[in-house]
Amino acid sequence: MxxxxxxxxxxxxxxxxxxxxxxxxxxxxxxxxxxxxxxxxxxxxxxxxxxxxxxxxxxxxxxxxxxxxxxxxxxxxxxxxxxxxxxxxxxxxxxxxxxxxxxxxxxxxxxxxxxxxxxxxxxxxxxxxxxxxxxxxxxxxxxxxxxxxxxxxxxxxxxxxxxxxxxxxxxxxxLPQRELRAGMAEVIKYALLGDADFLAWLEAHLDAAMARDPATLAHIVERCCRNKAAIVAADEREAGQRALLNLGHTFGHAIEAARGYGDWLHGEAIAAGMCMAARLSARLGWINARDRDRAIALIERAGLPVHAPADMGAGRFREFMARDKKNRDGALRLVLLRALGDATVTADYDPDALTATLEAEGHD
Amino acid sequence: MxxxxxxxxxxxxxxxxxxxxxxxxxxxxxxxxxxxxxxxxxxxxxxxxxxxxxxxxxxxxxxxxxxxxxxxxxxxxxxxxxxxxxxxxxxxxxxxxxxxxxxxxxxxxxxxxxxxxxxxxxxxxxxxxxxxxxxxxxxxxxxxxxxxxxxxxxxxxxxxxxxxxxxxxxxxxxLPQRELRAGMAEVIKYALLGDADFLAWLEAHLDAAMARDPATLAHIVERCCRNKAAIVAADEREAGQRALLNLGHTFGHAIEAARGYGDWLHGEAIAAGMCMAARLSARLGWINARDRDRAIALIERAGLPVHAPADMGAGRFREFMARDKKNRDGALRLVLLRALGDATVTADYDPDALTATLEAEGHD
Incomplete structure (x- = not known):
């Protein structure tokens, strides 16, 4: 009942x-x-x-x-x-x-x-x-x-x-705690890509969520589903804004594929990927260092990785990112942050900033 | 050109x-x-x-x-x-x-x-x-x-x-002659299921078609495509009339699966299947013996099999027919002829007539 x-x-x-x-x-x-x-x-x-x-x-x-x-x-x-x-x-x-x-x-x-x-x-x-x-x-x-x-x-x-x-x-x-953390990565994703109010709420309620407070988890599941339902209803086949749900996934999928599926959980890989997207967004000057660190701090508080595996160089990233489904006509499209709670899908960014971001992973 | x-x-x-x-x-x-x-x-x-x-x-x-x-x-x-x-x-x-x-x-x-x-x-x-x-x-x-x-x-x-x-x-x-014959089975299918005029035309032009007269083949391909385009446009997902295109296929698919794919060509199997559908339709009294024989004669003139493999008993047929995609709620739906050029999809037929038709195969 x-x-x-x-x-x-x-x-x-x-x-x-x-x-x-x-x-x-x-x-x-x-x-x-x-x-x-x-x-x-x-x-x-x-x-x-x-x-x-x-x-x-x-x-x-x-x-x-x-x-x-x-x-x-x-x-x-x-x-x-x-x-x-x-x-x-x-x-x-x-x-x-x-x-x-x-x-x-x-x-x-x-x-x-x-x-x-x-x-x-x-x-x-x-x-x-x-x-x-x-x-x-x-x-x-x-x-x-x-x-x-x-x-x-x-x-x-x-x-x-x-x-x-x-x-x-x-x-x-x-649910094992590692799986709970992995799920929290997608929860944080919704906040970062389009729901700044939820981001603030999550910062206040993350500990209760990780302790599995029933009311907190119920609110989280409902809020995320409402966010996803609205995006899917507007763009079922990912012609446009649905790609925002891929925040952190271009980097994350590359990590999963390069490591062999199952080594890192999907949520863990996209947690690291979201941190990379935040760093690249900051490097491009689209968000400031404070917002970048705020995003990364929440992910870290959830017990999730904030960097790619140390042995994964820029070359491996590029190899797998070249096959991303969002790419069009050879251009590498990424989901990046214009503000916390405001993501965009774009191929219009300084490629040197991407190179620098990939090369800095594992060496910060 | x-x-x-x-x-x-x-x-x-x-x-x-x-x-x-x-x-x-x-x-x-x-x-x-x-x-x-x-x-x-x-x-x-x-x-x-x-x-x-x-x-x-x-x-x-x-x-x-x-x-x-x-x-x-x-x-x-x-x-x-x-x-x-x-x-x-x-x-x-x-x-x-x-x-x-x-x-x-x-x-x-x-x-x-x-x-x-x-x-x-x-x-x-x-x-x-x-x-x-x-x-x-x-x-x-x-x-x-x-x-x-x-x-x-x-x-x-x-x-x-x-x-x-x-x-x-x-x-x-x-195209190898065997492949041409196999294709002619689907051509005859369009005539039998819904195009009585084309059936008469085919009876007059079959020899020219089998001799690959270019104008005859061009007419055949266009006529069949017009028939198929009309049916698909009316029922893209096979909620209804598109299933008519399966004339001969319930029996034919069973032959293909039972023999192991590739032994009989698809067109050969559905040729035999259409003959079985014609015989069952006649057994049910839906078409007369003359029309049944007219359909079978055209298929035979095209050099196609008019019977299932002799070693395929009723049990094997039922085993594979039970998995047909047209079946609903356990009822075996078949495409049968109400007249030459007028097929129907139905589970409303005397099951004993089906049994008799299956058992008669290979022993006629």
């Missing part, structure tokens, strides 16, 4: 859907059955999450056909090959185009299960049940699905919106 | 595109450059077709960046794993979201390259250059892309419309 149910709507015309946020939603069969209404339910999860929560879905759908596929945990599983056993389970069970795929897990499971839903029989229904802070505030919302390629992050995928996102805040109670 | 350029438009709002039909289009750089306008051009082809035509694309795009991936020939290559070298080539070359993928080949290459285009960086531009009759009249038009799964045909894929289809009729001159 839920204490208080918060609802955020993602307005996308006939593809609109609700984000339901509350404690205990996984113990509320009615909530699950209202959101997942197919007769054939395919749950995709991982070996860490399934033992904790899969039985609740089984109980809620005892009168329907439920199949499940359980992958190993970790970013290294987010690859094309890992989709094969899921397709196999769908086909062995004879699931039709009317089935729904449910992602029960964090960002990796959500992205992969969503891509399965986008491509099984050319597209079936999809519901997100995020079990990490990162997935709740970011990856479960907005319809970006896909897998990594050894040469670049999220290079293979599709836009496929879920029919609903069910965020049970109670699952955050058992 | 083209003799006569025919153009059929597929009307899909902002996703509308032209089908250009004519002899010598691959020797017309202006036609190619108008249709493929990206700076980065990724050609996907196979080992049979690439030696014949890839150089013409290279010549037309000498001032742009062109990369190519060349797969082995055959339906057995239409699988998820075969996409990996194509993604690899795209990434090694650093191709961006602004690139365009060009399918130079038959239905296998078109479906696979289209699925690559649908999923590389969550979707890039796509142009079809079909080199078989089957691809020209059917698979290159309409945006169905995807790959097979060992347990079912076209089970993994996406809807992704091309920006243009360029059908150079001159390439049919060198």
């Amino acid at each position: 839920t204490d208080e149910l918060r609802r955020v709507d993602v307005a996308l015309g006939e593809r609109s859907y609700p984000i339901l946020i509350g404690r205990g939603l996984l113990d509320d069969p009615r909530c699950l059955r209202d959101s997942i209404d197919a007769r054939e339910v395919m749950v995709v999860s991982n070996e860490t999450v399934a033992p904790l929560y899969l039985d609740r879905l089984r109980a809620a759908f005892a009168d329907r056909r439920l199949a499940s596929a359980c992958l190993p945990d970790g970013e290294q599983e987010k690859q094309l090959e890992s989709m094969l056993p899921v397709f196999d389970t769908l086909l062995v069970n004879g699931f039709s185009r009317d089935c729904q795929v449910v992602a029960l897990g964090g960002g990796v499971i959500g992205d992969l299960a969503g891509f399965v839903a986008a491509t099984y029989q050319r597209g079936v229904g999809f519901v997100q049940v995020p079990t990490t802070l990162l997935a709740m505030v970011d990856s479960s919302v907005g319809g970006k699905t896909g897998v990594n390629h050894p040469r670049g992050k999220n290079m293979i995928g599709a836009f496929h919106q879920p029919r609903a996102v069910i965020a049970d805040l109670a699952v955050l109670d058992s | 083209t003799d006569e350029l025919r153009r059929v438009d597929v009307a899909l709002g902002e996703r509308s595109y032209p089908i250009l039909i004519g002899r010598g289009l691959l020797d017309d750089p202006r036609c190619l450059r108008d249709s493929i306008d990206a700076r980065e051009v990724m050609v996907v082809s196979n080992e049979t077709v690439a030696p014949l035509y890839l150089d013409r694309l290279r010549a037309a795009f000498a001032d742009r960046r062109l990369a190519s991936a060349c797969l082995p020939d055959g339906e057995q290559e239409k699988q998820l794993e075969s996409m990996l070298p194509v993604f690899d080539t795209l990434l090694v070359n650093g191709f961006s979201r602004d690139c365009q993928v060009v399918a130079l080949g038959g239905g296998v290459i078109g479906d696979l390259a289209g699925f690559v285009a649908a999923t590389y960086q969550r979707g890039v531009g796509f142009v079809q250059v079909p080199t078989t009759l089957l691809a020209m009249v059917d698979s290159s038009v309409g945006g169905k892309t995807g790959v097979n799964h060992p347990r079912g045909k076209n089970m993994i894929g996406a809807f992704h419309q091309p920006r243009a289809v360029i059908a150079d009729l001159a390439v049919l001159d060198s």
Whole structure:
């Protein structure tokens, strides 16, 4: 039973859907059955999450056909090959185009299960049940699905919106602290890119959040989802402002790919990436040193890395950044800060400042 | 240089595109450059077709960046794993979201390259250059892309419309006769499912078509494309009438999957499948024996199989048909004939007639 149910709507015309946020939603069969209404339910999860929560879905759908596929945990599983056993389970069970795929897990499971839903029989229904802070505030919302390629992050995928996102805040109670910190990186991202009021609020409430105060986490998840829903509704396919959500990600994806997926968590890599974006913005004179340090200080308080790995030189960064999906006609586009709470996507910056920023990493 | 350029438009709002039909289009750089306008051009082809035509694309795009991936020939290559070298080539070359993928080949290459285009960086531009009759009249038009799964045909894929289809009729001159026959199966399909006038025309002109009379083939490709364009424009995502294009395919896909992909050509399998659909329709009393025999006779005249493989029993058919994408809530939906030139999609038929039809195959 839920204490208080918060609802955020993602307005996308006939593809609109609700984000339901509350404690205990996984113990509320009615909530699950209202959101997942197919007769054939395919749950995709991982070996860490399934033992904790899969039985609740089984109980809620005892009168329907439920199949499940359980992958190993970790970013290294987010690859094309890992989709094969899921397709196999769908086909062995004879699931039709009317089935729904449910992602029960964090960002990796959500992205992969969503891509399965986008491509099984050319597209079936999809519901997100995020079990990490990162997935709740970011990856479960907005319809970006896909897998990594050894040469670049999220290079293979599709836009496929879920029919609903069910965020049970109670699952955050058992989330490892490192995962909580990684999720906080995306939370801070929303504040830095477009929500200065939230930035000030976060500075005041970060300790409560890291201590998992329920009301604080509820506010954070709702606020981030409202920010993301507004951006996605305005630019579903990332023709423009949606790219702002990539603050810290150009540098971060390069770190993830260069280290081999799974060494640094995604949130850790983009934390370092956001610090690099802040430093470059300051070097360009777009923000002052005080604001730069304010952004970095919050990230550091959340227990996140503020520098790239020391052994990652400028050459490795450029190699992976050259493949970034935002690039157009050979120009390297970055998300940079014009102020705290005001990011911009641009290829119009002094390239020497980028070089200096890359070369300074690990040597500050 | 083209003799006569025919153009059929597929009307899909902002996703509308032209089908250009004519002899010598691959020797017309202006036609190619108008249709493929990206700076980065990724050609996907196979080992049979690439030696014949890839150089013409290279010549037309000498001032742009062109990369190519060349797969082995055959339906057995239409699988998820075969996409990996194509993604690899795209990434090694650093191709961006602004690139365009060009399918130079038959239905296998078109479906696979289209699925690559649908999923590389969550979707890039796509142009079809079909080199078989089957691809020209059917698979290159309409945006169905995807790959097979060992347990079912076209089970993994996406809807992704091309920006243009360029059908150079001159390439049919060198098409193996078996491939020409296989393409004729889809041609006959359009006549049977919805174009009675075309059926009569085909009966009068089949010999000229099989002898590759240029004017006859040009008329056939245009007529089929007009039929397909109208159906796709009315029902892009196959919510209804588009399923009529699956005449013969429920039985045919079962034959292909049961035999192992590549043993029977797709066109051969659906030829046998259409004969089975005609026999079932007659058994149900929906068409008379004369019309049934008229349909089968045309297929036989085209040199195509009119029965399933003799060793494929009813059990194997049911096993694979149970996974057909058209099925809803456990009901097996079939495309059947209410008259020659008037097909219908239905699960409302006497199941005993289906059983009798399956059991009679190979023993007639």
